[in-house]
Amino acid sequence: MFATLAAAMLVTLAPQRQSDTTIAVPAGASLSVNNFGGGITVHGWSENRVKVHGETGRRGRVEVSLVGNTVVVKTGSREGAPSVIDLDITVPQSMELNLSGTYADITVDGVQGSISAETVNGEVNVRGGKGNITLHSIQGAVTLADASGRIEVNSVNEDVELTNVSGEIKVETTNGSVMLMGVQSASVDAGTINGDVVYEGTVKDGGSYSFGSHNGDITVSIPEGANVTVTTATANGDIDASFALPLTNTTGKHRKTFKIGSGSARMELESFQGDIEMRRPQELRDRIDRKHKHDENENDNDHDNDYDFDFHFDSSQIAGEVNSAVHYAADYAAKYAKEYAPKYARQYARTYSRNYAKTYRRTH
Amino acid sequence: MNDQWTNRLSEYLDGELDSTERASLEAHLATCGHCYATLGELRQVVARAKALADSEPETNLWPEIKAQISRDSTSRRPSRRVSFTVPQLLAASIALVLLSGGSAWLALQQRPTNTPELVAVTPPPNTRVASWTGSTDVAIAELQAALAQNEKRLDSTTVRIVRKNLAIIDRAIAEARIALRNDPGNAYLNLHLADTMRRKVDLLRRVNDMAAARS
Structure with a gap:
């Protein structure tokens, strides 16, 4: 049965925005996922099937195939720039995982096999895993919990956190804490x-x-x-x-x-x-x-x-012209920023003042 | 500082001492910081050697090796164990990293002929400890040049993050160098500089590999 499946199981889910594909897998099968942008979330369950739920944009597509003993999930775009695609995948608990992305957050929960997860701009959060566990990110925090085996975890520009782990452990980051x-x-x-x-x-x-x-x-x-x-x-x-x-x-x-x-x-x-x-x-x-x-x-x-953090503008204090509204809002925001929340307020002040100005334009 | 055990450390690490010698050496290690530090350095060399990925040589080296063996067989001497000094260990450690980094660089260049040679120079035993950094600097410069050529394959966010982290490592290297200038024989400072430079090589290799994968 699996040989038949392996022969040509290629499911193209696009152009649906949400789709599910479920395929039976042999014992000892592994999962290989490559998703350029979006998310890869993997859960473990007790069934010998892999269920792939994809949420894609209009141009995005998800391909699921069984190649030998490996379930291969690839994402792509029908045209133009790569699409942002969220994958939610459920796998047998003992399945070996090989997950990679570029602008992708990777989350794994409840899997008890080997795990390799690598992304460039995104977080990697894994709970569970046994055997070889390798987690990498360049720009994103990496966390691992409740895992055992030969563990290698690294980031470059963020923190790394391991909790309740056992085995041989190697952890490295450049600009972050461990x-x-x-x-x-x-x-x-x-x-x-x-x-x-x-x-x-x-x-x-x-x-x-x-x-x-x-x-x-x-x-x-x-x-x-x-x-x-x-x-x-x-x-x-x-x-x-x-x-x-x-x-x-x-x-x-x-x-x-x-x-x-x-x-x-x-x-x-x-x-x-x-x-x-x-x-x-x-x-x-x-x-x-x-x-x-x-x-x-x-x-x-x-x-x-x-x-x-809110602005209680008294409109009677504001002149009727848009320009003065913008000016006033900015001043008001700056005052709050300085007085109440020096750490964060400047960022929000700009946003609020812009929003206020837009609202004021619409209503006057 | 050397004592009777310093030259036996590599045998100890290889598990070649008998139980009596091993027990004696372990007792000595507990009281001799010099030997303990040297053993740690030797362990790092071995660990780094193990961590290197296997790669095919660019050319078939066997004929040369065979010819060398034939020449050596005419004047064969009894084999002897080689013991390392701290400077040699440091040089070997860096050389392993550089050779690994060099192979990535060569792969990235994808120029099977006329490939630039990346040579890790092992200083003679009496060379001062900090002198190994010259060849490392050359290798880093070459990897950085490769990255400059190839970073256009990466998105601007990644490039910015990589540059930021390279700058962080550069600052650490500069601070270690300054400290070493005042205390050139300090084993910790030498190892710290070596490890920090290794981190830079690793990051450059990783990013170059990533760029190559997107070509």
Whole structure:
């Protein structure tokens, strides 16, 4: 049956704006998706079928085919510039995924196979995955949660965050922070140029841990009873710990070595400009929780400001001419911007003043 | 600083020490920062070597290799282990990165004949640690030249982001160089500079590959 399907299963969904295609797949099948712009969302389910839901513009098209053991999903445009297409794909939970895009956000949830996801301008958010997990973005944050295996995650211009992951872990970004939480691993290598690195996870005997930054702080948790030789190096920062650190060696001006317990595991903590901190796990978790709450509050306040930010123009104060309305609105907006929300208001002031001017033109 | 264990580190890493020697070396590592640091550097070289993608050579090298083997067989000497100094390790590390970056560059150029040679020069053992950066700078310049030619295949947003991040890396490299000027023998600063330059090579390679894929 699958051979028949493989022979020539090519479904062109265009020109419908929304369409669904479902095909049965053999055990061990993989999924390959390439979408230039839009979104790729993949969910896992318990059935041996792949369901592809596409939302395309008038010119967009989605092709679904079964080539050998691989379900291939391609998007394109009938003419002109590439279309923005959103794909929502449901796959067997154990399916191997190879997802790529250019202006595409990639989201995966509930899949327990190997995952490769790469985009240029977009976020990559993955929950689940086992085996080889490789996630890349140039301009977009990358997050991974509840995964295990050989994990390689990197961004260039955004943050990277891993939560509840295990296995061999390599993480890198250039202009962003690296946050690793709930990690169970004997091999972790994480670095950035311009951002902080936080590690909260296991320190296993014989393990190898390396964390580095040029401009950011390095903060790691070291559980009580851990056996680790910690080598720290910083050119311009400080070293601090919540517990006693037995110094065993100093190499040059910048490098210090501490032996904790038997020193069985190796941990390198290096930051050129930043500080190096070693904390107990609970202490670090509490700090992360506080930061998350603070960030959430800040976001809430931002929204409040967004919605509260309003102009109560008294039309009697405005001259009847459009030009003066524009002038007045801009001045008024600038006043609010300066007085109430220096961080965000200028951006909104311009928008509101333009909207006000348009409204005023229509009504006068 | 060298001690009796420094030259045994590569054997240790290869798992070629017997259990007694291994235990002795591990005990030594716990107290000798120099050997521990050197071992870390050696591990990085090995890790980078493993991370390199296999690629076909541009030309068939076997005839030359065969001829060399034939010449060597007439004056064969007992094999011996080669131990590395820190400068050699750094040079080897950078060379591995550069050779990998060079292959991407050559692929991008798609000029099977008359391809420019990218040579990673290994300094002699007594060369000061920071001197390896010359060949790295050349390779980076070549990759940047390739990117300048090919970035028109990329959208303006991507180009802007890439340039911004290259500038961030450049600032980090400049700061590391300044620190090294004041402390040229510092192993951490050398490794930090090497790693930061490796990051730049990686980013340039990645973007060049991306541009090539869109051609």
